[in-house]
Amino acid sequence: MFGGSLGEVYGEKIVKVQELAIKTGRPLIGINDGAGARIQEGVVSLGLYSRIFRNNILASGVIPQISLIMGAAAGGHVYSPALTDFVIMVDQTSQMFITGPDVIKTVTGEEVTMEELGGAHTHMAKSGTAHYAASGEQDAFDYVRELLSYLPPNNATDAPRYQAAAPTGPIEENLTDEDLELDTLIPDSPNQPYDMHEVITRLLDDEFLEIQAGYAQNIVVGFGRIDGRPVGIVANQPTHFAGCLDINASEKAARFVRTCDCFNIPIVMLVDVPGFLPGTDQEYNGIIRRGAKLLYAYGEATVPKITVITRKAYGGAYCVMGSKDMGCDVNLAWPTAQIAVMGASGAVGFVYRQQLAEAAANGEDIDKLRLRLQQEYEDTLVNPYVAAERGYVDAVIPPSHTRGYIGTALRLLERKIAQLPPKKHGNVPL
Numbered sequence: 001m002f003g004g005s006l007g008e009v010y011g012e013k014i015v016k017v018q019e020l021a022i023k024t025g026r027p028l029i030g031i032n033d034g035a036g037a038r039i040q041e042g043v044v045s046l047g048l049y050s051r052i053f054r055n056n057i058l059a060s061g062v063i064p065q066i067s068l069i070m071g072a073a074a075g076g077h078v079y080s081p082a083l084t085d086f087v088i089m090v091d092q093t094s095q096m097f098i099t100g101p102d103v104i105k106t107v108t109g110e111e112v113t114m115e116e117l118g119g120a121h122t123h124m125a126k127s128g129t130a131h132y133a134a135s136g137e138q139d140a141f142d143y144v145r146e147l148l149s150y151l152p153p154n155n156a157t158d159a160p161r162y163q164a165a166a167p168t169g170p171i172e173e174n175l176t177d178e179d180l181e182l183d184t185l186i187p188d189s190p191n192q193p194y195d196m197h198e199v200i201t202r203l204l205d206d207e208f209l210e211i212q213a214g215y216a217q218n219i220v221v222g223f224g225r226i227d228g229r230p231v232g233i234v235a236n237q238p239t240h241f242a243g244c245l246d247i248n249a250s251e252k253a254a255r256f257v258r259t260c261d262c263f264n265i266p267i268v269m270l271v272d273v274p275g276f277l278p279g280t281d282q283e284y285n286g287i288i289r290r291g292a293k294l295l296y297a298y299g300e301a302t303v304p305k306i307t308v309i310t311r312k313a314y315g316g317a318y319c320v321m322g323s324k325d326m327g328c329d330v331n332l333a334w335p336t337a338q339i340a341v342m343g344a345s346g347a348v349g350f351v352y353r354q355q356l357a358e359a360a361a362n363g364e365d366i367d368k369l370r371l372r373l374q375q376e377y378e379d380t381l382v383n384p385y386v387a388a389e390r391g392y393v394d395a396v397i398p399p400s401h402t403r404g405y406i407g408t409a410l411r412l413l414e415r416k417i418a419q420l421p422p423k424k425h426g427n428v429p430l
Helices: 008-024 043-059 075-082 103-110 115-118 121-126 137-148 177-182 196-203 248-260 280-282 286-302 316-319 343-349 354-362 366-382 384-389 399-412
Strands: 028-034 064-075 087-091 096-098 132-134 209-211 217-228 228-236 267-273 306-312 330-333 338-340
Touching: 008 028, 008 043, 028 075, 028 103, 043 075, 043 316, 064 075, 064 137, 075 096, 087 121, 087 137, 096 115, 103 115, 115 121, 121 132, 132 137, 177 196, 177 399, 196 217, 196 228, 196 267, 196 366, 196 399, 217 248, 217 399, 228 248, 228 280, 228 399, 248 267, 248 286, 267 316, 286 316, 306 399, 330 399, 338 384, 343 354, 343 366, 354 366, 366 384
Parallel strands: 028 064, 064 087, 064 096, 087 132, 228 267, 267 306, 306 330, 306 338
Antiparallel strands: 209 217, 217 228
16 A cells, blocks of 8 residues: 555554553564655654654663564665664565665666665675565564564563473583584684584574674674573674674674663673774774774673683773673683783784894894794783683683583573662763
8 A cells, every 4th residue: 555655544553553562561573665754644754753763762672673674665664673673684575775776876876776775685794784684575484483482572571481401410421412522623723713603503402593694794693592591692703804803793793782681681702802803994984982882782781691712812802702800790711712912923023022133133043932932922821721810710611511501600690680870871882
């Protein structure tokens, strides 16, 4: 009807459904396919858009809001989905944009198709607006059902939990073959990548529901279960940019952390991060401000927070990825963990610059000296036992024991009480 454009009656129906969902504490699912405001109704349609947007904001953090984009959504039709928790699109069927290809061509002279401008691939890989690109409508509906299985109906209740018997006896007596595979997963060379998905799948009860899989692939976020309890996973991905944090990864992780905190879902961080991605492009586009969003999101989260350092945890990125002093409740490290201000090769060149210069002037073997100094640095400052001695790591554990330790921590933190200073709201570094 009317191309799905929004008019007064159409808008009033949406507003009433939103208000009912908020009142009853039920998730709100929107199926979107429309051409924006109904021009013939003028400012009335714009007023209804504003009421819809405001209800989206009032419902945010109170009930889960999920938007399915099932066709072309333009103009005002795209801002309501943008205010919801999850946006699901259908490949080659869904499009989202503020101004369409015809307007863009008239104003700027650019020629672009609807799919190139606002298709599912564009919003999954480039803009980060979409959280999942479905292969078809049925796939989209199935994904939403799976998503709802991890979310509570509202923020006053706990997320759905499956019945799972807690392991009895010591952790080492409950190890599975998948647990033992973790002991050999990390490569011997600290510069060799590995797929963090291999770690994630071995820690969870069943499947991993990844969010925004095609966007900022240097960080992995999604939902899973450990001992029947839903958890949110945030993990660096060494196969992309060596797991470095950049602008997009920081914002992707920050939003997911806040979503988990809204709906009482514990957060598990899997850390292998050599630092923030260097470069003028990152600096000019605001890595300081936008990277701080993840710091803010993690620091304000009150749900149980568990961190596992699998390998590198360097510099400011160590702080950002769930360090003990940022409010992590239980911080675990594998023996392969390297926790320091910077890696050995960079640190030796900086700390021992004068000693290396003097050795070079005396005709000594610089490469041999550098390797010796790097080994000393790793032995005295980088290994996880140094951090554990100072209380920055709670335990250095065999990788195969990780699932058992996380399960124990989740049971320990089940009745966690957080005390925050009273305030109207914080000022997120937007």
